[in-house]
Amino acid sequence: xxxxxxxxxxxxxQMGQEVILRCVPISNHLYFYWYRQxxxxxxxxxxxxxxxxxxxxxxxxxxxxxxxxxxxxxxxxKIRSTKLEDSAMYFCASSRIGQGQETQYxxxxxxxxxx
Amino acid sequence: xxxxxxxxxxxxxxxxGISIINCAYENTAFDYFPWYQQFPGKGPALLIAxxxxxxxKKEGRFTxxxxxxAKQFSLHIMDSxxxxxxxxxxxxxxxxxxxxxxxxxxxxxxxxx
Numbered sequence: 001x002x003x004x005x006x007x008x009x010x011x012x013x014q015m016g017q018e019v020i021l022r023c024v025p026i027s028n029h030l031y032f033y034w035y036r037q038x039x040x041x042x043x044x045x046x047x048x049x050x051x052x053x054x055x056x057x058x059x060x061x062x063x064x065x066x067x068x069x070x071x072x073x074x075x076x077x078k079i080r081s082t083k084l085e086d087s088a089m090y091f092c093a094s095s096r097i098g099q100g101q102e103t104q105y106x107x108x109x110x111x112x113x114x115x
Numbered sequence: 116x117x118x119x120x121x122x123x124x125x126x127x128x129x130x131x132g133i134s135i136i137n138c139a140y141e142n143t144a145f146d147y148f149p150w151y152q153q154f155p156g157k158g159p160a161l162l163i164a165x166x167x168x169x170x171x172k173k174e175g176r177f178t179x180x181x182x183x184x185a186k187q188f189s190l191h192i193m194d195s196x197x198x199x200x201x202x203x204x205x206x207x208x209x210x211x212x213x214x215x216x217x218x219x220x221x222x223x224x225x226x227x228x
Contacts, residue, residue, distance in 0.1 A: 035216075042221055056213060102164075102212065106160065108158045
């Protein structure tokens with residue numbers, strides 16, 4: 001069964017450094033998402049992306065964040081200057097167009113630790 | 116208006132018992148209500164979902180009950196098993212693709228054998 005994959009599984013960085021989290025969505029999906037989950041808390045929506053444009057974004061997704069589909073398979077989340085409070089698990093998700101479009105399939109996550 | 120409130124925060128159930136988790140939403144524009152199951156170190160996985168045109172949906176041991184007028188929905192796990200021990204999140208969104216899933220805070224379920 002196709003699944004969303006994410007790399008790396010863990011990333012440790014220093015405060016102020018840039019990080020790029022990578023995702024490979026399910027191949028026939030066209031909507032892509034990033035969510036984050038601070039340890040022990042709920043999953044929070046960051047951004048959705050379709051046709052090389054942001055569809056929707058939350059208040060959390062400020063100018064420090066950006067998303068990109070650099071090629072036909074990868075979807076990335078960049079955090080320009082990381083802060084301590086960016087430490088969280090970041091999940092990528094994808095969904096199809098048409099029937100079942102509301103169902104989002106999540107990857108295993110990247111655990112980001114900012115020191 | 117975007118919140119989804121979930122209770123209880125944690126739940127301990129004996130093997131074979133019924134686990135019940137409740138959620139309430141505020142935004143009447145929501146028309147898709149999924150439940151996700153998450154094991155430690157893994158991403159959320161869709162368990163079962165319902166739309167407001169039906170009051171109940173059953174898949175195996177898992178049932179969603181939906182009360183549109185009260186803006187509440189619940190997950191029932193029948194014959195709970197130790198393998199069901201996980202964190203369960205309710206969520207809500209619009210059916211439209213690309214829209215945010217708004218998650219509840221999660222319920223940690225422990226099924227004791």
